[in-house]
Amino acid sequence: MIDRKAAETLDARDPLAACRARFDLPEGIIYLDGNSLGAMPKSVPARMKRAVEQEWAIGLIRSWNDADWYPAPQRVGARIARLIGAGADEVVVADSTSVNLFKVLTAALGLRPKRRKIVVLRDDFPTDLYVAEGIGEQADVIVAAVEPDALLDAIDGETAAVSLTHVNFRTGRRYDMGKITRRAHEVGALIVWDLCHTVGAMRCDLNGVGADFAVGCGYKYLNGGPGAPAFVFAAKRHHATMRPMLRGWHGHARPFDFAADFRPASGMARFLVGTAPQLSLIALEAALDAFDGVDLAALRDKSVALTELFIRLIDQHVPGFGLASPRDPEERGSQVSLTHPDGFAIMQALIARGVIGDFRAPDILRFGFAPLYIRYVDVWDAVMVLKDIMVKLSWQRPEFAERRAVT
Numbered sequence: 001m002i003d004r005k006a007a008e009t010l011d012a013r014d015p016l017a018a019c020r021a022r023f024d025l026p027e028g029i030i031y032l033d034g035n036s037l038g039a040m041p042k043s044v045p046a047r048m049k050r051a052v053e054q055e056w057a058i059g060l061i062r063s064w065n066d067a068d069w070y071p072a073p074q075r076v077g078a079r080i081a082r083l084i085g086a087g088a089d090e091v092v093v094a095d096s097t098s099v100n101l102f103k104v105l106t107a108a109l110g111l112r113p114k115r116r117k118i119v120v121l122r123d124d125f126p127t128d129l130y131v132a133e134g135i136g137e138q139a140d141v142i143v144a145a146v147e148p149d150a151l152l153d154a155i156d157g158e159t160a161a162v163s164l165t166h167v168n169f170r171t172g173r174r175y176d177m178g179k180i181t182r183r184a185h186e187v188g189a190l191i192v193w194d195l196c197h198t199v200g201a202m203r204c205d206l207n208g209v210g211a212d213f214a215v216g217c218g219y220k221y222l223n224g225g226p227g228a229p230a231f232v233f234a235a236k237r238h239h240a241t242m243r244p245m246l247r248g249w250h251g252h253a254r255p256f257d258f259a260a261d262f263r264p265a266s267g268m269a270r271f272l273v274g275t276a277p278q279l280s281l282i283a284l285e286a287a288l289d290a291f292d293g294v295d296l297a298a299l300r301d302k303s304v305a306l307t308e309l310f311i312r313l314i315d316q317h318v319p320g321f322g323l324a325s326p327r328d329p330e331e332r333g334s335q336v337s338l339t340h341p342d343g344f345a346i347m348q349a350l351i352a353r354g355v356i357g358d359f360r361a362p363d364i365l366r367f368g369f370a371p372l373y374i375r376y377v378d379v380w381d382a383v384m385v386l387k388d389i390m391v392k393l394s395w396q397r398p399e400f401a402e403r404r405a406v407t
């Protein structure tokens with residue numbers, strides 16, 4: 001039986017233990033919601049202060065050149081590239097994940113003009129479905145929304161693109177990127193991976209599996225701050241032929257010619273649309289310092305060890321919960337989802353006790369384990385708080401039933 005002392009020993013041996021000091025974490029809080037909004041890296045405030053007080057206030061418009069604001073989408077993209085197995089010139093940072101999905105799905109349809117089908121997963125993050133559906137309506141494309149078990153069979157010779165999230169947001173189920181990419185390519189389809197719940201929590205190798213396109217957000221395990229810009233990847237082999245449907249002046253080959261005709265920039269810059277949100281981009285760039293020198297294999301090892309420990313402790317100490325996440329760590333991301341009919345109130349009781357996770361209807365309690373700043377003792381302490389709440393029935397207090405806008 002593992003106890004708190006054993007958890008402390010695991011922390012003492014953790015090769016990533018020192019990374020926690022790179023974050024500003026509030027005293028008395030166990031933050032298990034880095035899969036929703038990452039914690040704030042200490043590198044961010046000083047960088048933001050400089051950006052606001054010097055680059056903006058004093059540099060004014062000159063900072064687009066003098067402070068290197070203009071090339072930031074490519075520069076920050078190049079840093080994210082290392083985390084996802086991409087080349088430095090295959091990633092740019094721009095817009096939101098949803099908007100980037102639109103860009104790559106329409107580009108994929110353009111690369112497969114004779115095919116009229118997009119395959120998505122029915123239980124995927126809703127935005128992924130909505131974006132595909134919207135494109136389907138406008139472009140006379142069939143969107144096949146299938147159950148996970150039917151995915152491989154649904155990918156056929158009519159399919160232009162397959163779009164799915166590598167790690168499911170509700171359950172933490174992790175799909176086999178190599179296998180699904182291979183299936184898409186076997187029938188001549190293109191693959192789009194949504195890496196929102198992957199990037200910054202585990203290694204992934206887009207070029208290793210031969211992925212075509214990918215998108216992901218900056219505010220979860222990348223810790224870029226609320227509403228941080230997202231990123232978009234396209235494999236180099238598509239750069240010359242992919243055509244952006246969502247066109248804007250920052251995607252033009254020569255934006256400051258202000259030409260009436262659109263001529264796409266070379267490479268990933270053609271997926272830029274409007275002016276980048278510089279302050280958010282600067283915050284994301286500074287946040288990425290937290291990954292400096294981090295071995296991505298160690299990151300995944302720790303993520304697996306944390307989720308394994310959590311599941312084991314729940315099994316031992318807190319009966320009455322279902323496990324919505326796969327037990328096999330190979331099939332699991334960096335989050336564990338438990339189910340309970342009173343999940344909402346239980347999560348509110350946990351948050352009131354300083355253990356922050358979140359809730360997804362109808363009955364899912366989500367716990368995210370960001371390997372850079374979560375310790376093994378945090379896992380132990382969180383489970384003990386949950387046990388106490390269940391034993392004392394403290395989740396039944398009326399204030400824990402009250403629902404607010406964000407769950």
Ligand SMILES: Cc1ncc(COP(=O)(O)O)c(C=O)c1O
Nearest residue numbers: 096097098125127165169196217
């Ligand atoms: C898997 C997945 N895709 C897309 C999104 C939406 O991202 P954005 O708000 O950047 O459009 C989310 C948000 O949580 C997500 O979890």
